[in-house]
Amino acid sequence: MPSAIFKKVVLAARPDGRPNLDNFRLDTGPMPSIPSDGLLLRTLYLSLDPYMRGRMDDRRSYAPALALGDVMPGECVVEVIASNHAEYSRGDIVLAQTGWQSHAISDGRGLRRLDARDAPLTTGLGVLGMPGFTAWSGLTLIGKPRLGETVVVAAATGPVGSLVGQLAKKAGARTVGIAGGPEKCRYLMNDLGFDAAIDHRVSDFRKQLAIACPGGIDVYFENVGGTVWSAVLPHLNRFARVPVCGLISQNGGAGAAEHDQLPATMRAVLTLSLTMRGFINFEFADEHFPTFLRSVTSDVANGTIKYREDVTVGLENAPRAFIGMLQGHNFGKALVDLTDG
């Protein structure tokens, strides 16, 4: 039975580097009351995403920092449990930016309807949602892989990397995935059809990457930075494209930062005529989200695009799952299931 207790996870203290459990606090309180023209929502699934780590710092970024005591942000699959809104009824299921809490109110703006007959509801937080669109837009609009080119992606079993690899393969490229551990590498090769998979935790990672990319790298989809970027850099081909999507190694992820790669990076940008383009998915959303959704929904439905989820049960376990995700303990899209309250 769904719980009637209101629970939320707030930012208790700012992390210094990698977050720990003391940075979060689980608060309980009275149920929010429904606005006269709005909605009362119950969270079913919460998405855990690397960007949340950045929001915990008090520094300039593309989104405002959280204040201490703020609810941790996040996109959720929610159920409308009461409605005073003309366009939504009790029982409707929508995506909403309601954060790490069991219930929320909404004025109805910024919601996206979901229909379980189209795809499992949780895909709206992963392959058919923000991470999927990030993969699609970064690869299609910036990476632009061509037949026979080599595309490399790290964090390759996550929701962004796994779709990047599958879309690149579909475009006729040779795909090389980088992931943490042999099980993830086996999944890339056996289930997702990558041409090669390399474990970035092994001591001869650089050597293995060189062997996997005999013709160099034409597209490197940057998800992690740090030691992986250092290993990729010497193999980039002339006119290579580098969509810079994420730098999780600098953002509370696993692994220590390496020495400064800026001079080597700038030299490669110049001498190889590289295109490095940072992007945040929402800059492309108005123009391209419908195209992405149409195309990837049908590929998910017919099984040509595969996805994997890593589900943690209970809001109180969200901090631990989030900290683990930053270090690679997740195997697939990190989600929290709140359906039991």
Ligand SMILES: NC(=O)c1ccc[n+]([C@@H]2O[C@H](COP(=O)([O-])OP(=O)(O)OC[C@H]3O[C@@H](n4cnc5c(N)ncnc54)[C@H](OP(=O)(O)O)[C@@H]3O)[C@@H](O)[C@H]2O)c1
């Ligand atoms: N620009 C945008 O709009 C946008 C939107 C969404 C996501 N992103 C970025 O895309 C990247 C992937 O996101 P996601 O949601 O798909 O996350 P994810 O892959 O499910 O989780 C992050 C993964 O990063 C890997 N990782 C952590 N530290 C690492 C390190 N030092 N070296 C190599 N790999 C490391 C871990 O996988 P392994 O076990 O394989 O190491 C971990 O599972 C993140 O950087 C995220 O910030 C950007």
